[in-house]
Amino acid sequence: xxxxxxxxxxxxxxxxxxxxxxxxxxxxxxxxxxxxxxxxxxxxxxxxxxxxxxxxxxxxxxxxxxxxxxxxxxxxxxxxxxxxxxxxxxxxxxxxxxxxxxxxxxxxxxxxxxxxxxxxxxxxxxxxxxxxxxxxxxxxxxxxxxxxxxxxxxxxxxxxxxxxxxxxxxxxxxxxxxxxxxxxxxxxxxxxxxxxxxxxxxxxxxxxxxxxxxxxxxxxxxxxxxxxxxxxxxxxxxxxxxxxxxxxxxxxxxxxxxxxxxxxxxxxxxxxxxxxxxxxxxxxxxxxxxxxxxxxxxxxxxxxxxxxx
Numbered sequence: 002x003x004x005x006x007x008x009x010x011x012x013x014x015x016x017x018x019x020x021x022x023x024x025x026x027x028x029x030x031x032x033x034x035x036x037x038x039x040x041x042x043x044x045x046x047x048x049x050x051x052x053x054x055x056x057x058x059x060x061x062x063x064x065x066x067x068x069x070x071x072x073x074x075x076x077x078x079x080x081x082x083x084x085x086x087x088x089x090x091x092x093x094x095x096x097x098x099x100x101x102x103x104x105x106x107x108x109x110x111x112x113x114x115x116x117x118x119x120x121x122x123x124x125x126x127x128x129x130x131x132x133x134x135x136x137x138x139x140x141x142x143x144x145x146x147x148x149x150x151x152x153x154x155x156x157x158x159x160x161x162x163x164x165x166x167x168x169x170x171x172x173x174x175x176x177x178x179x180x181x182x183x184x185x186x187x188x189x190x191x192x193x194x195x196x197x198x199x200x201x202x203x204x205x206x207x208x209x210x211x212x213x214x215x216x217x218x219x220x221x222x223x224x225x226x227x228x229x230x231x232x233x234x235x236x237x238x239x240x241x242x243x244x245x246x247x248x249x250x251x252x253x254x255x256x257x258x259x260x261x262x263x264x265x266x267x268x269x270x271x272x273x274x275x276x277x278x279x280x281x282x283x284x285x286x287x288x289x290x291x292x293x294x295x296x297x298x299x300x301x302x303x304x305x306x307x308x309x310x
């Protein structure tokens with residue numbers, strides 16, 4: 002699912018957009034998809050407009066936190082980036098004000114997380130944070146979603162997955178180094194508003210997430226391997242399992258984190274396809290696929306040619 006993951010790079014907090022369940026939380030931390038196999042490796046599509054032959058968009062499904070063995074990038078991905086005029090990301094994290102990010106994460110008003118969650122859920126969170134030597138005083142002012150995302154990142158970091166090795170960050174740094182402009186599909190405010198909606202489901206999604214967070218994180222290496230081989234079916238099974246599809250609360254959160262945002266991102270990509278330039282667009286892999294994914298939304302227009310690379 003799509004969430005914003007708090008990461009600490011160069012001693013500054015940033016966010017990355019990335020499920021209500023631990024899968025949704027974990028997916029925001031990593032990928033946030035549905036079909037089969039990309040023969041060239043990676044999850045990359047070329048999109049051309051039938052009405053404007055000069056336009057082109059390369060659309061890459063990303064992994065937001067990864068390990069060193071993800072690199073180097075597959076040749077077709079590197080070539081697509083080199084051949085593009087612009088890089089477009091969900092969000093340019095280099096522009097985020099750390100103080101503003103911290104403010105959005107905090108409950109505020111002199112309140113703490115005890116007022117928002119049950120004693121039992123707080124105890125479970127406390128037990129998990131203590132595994133990393135973090136006392137409750139460190140996170141008790143966090144909003145529930147921020148506490149859970151921070152915990153997810155700590156667990157991913159412990160397994161060797163780092164935000165500075167994420168695909169988005171890799172190409173962001175390349176673009177900044179070259180002094181080129183970075184385009185954004187969304188805004189910091191929009192992503193923060195999305196997380197604000199999670200306040201309506203705080204108890205449910207944290208309770209559920211904690212039940213399977215450790216087991217889901219153990220699957221991350223398999224998911225990264227699936228990305229390297231273009232195996233989107235593995236991602237689909239992980240995200241859109243029968244349990245998530247049938248539980249009403251999960252469906253609501255998936256709509257907030259994925260479906261609603263996919264519509265806006267697809268519209269932005271359509272704007273790019275009206276120009277004569279080539280765009281290299283990176284979004285969390287979960288946004289690409291599925292019945293409400295960006296690829297299907299574009300295909301439904303019957304104006305674009307979508308080619309799996």
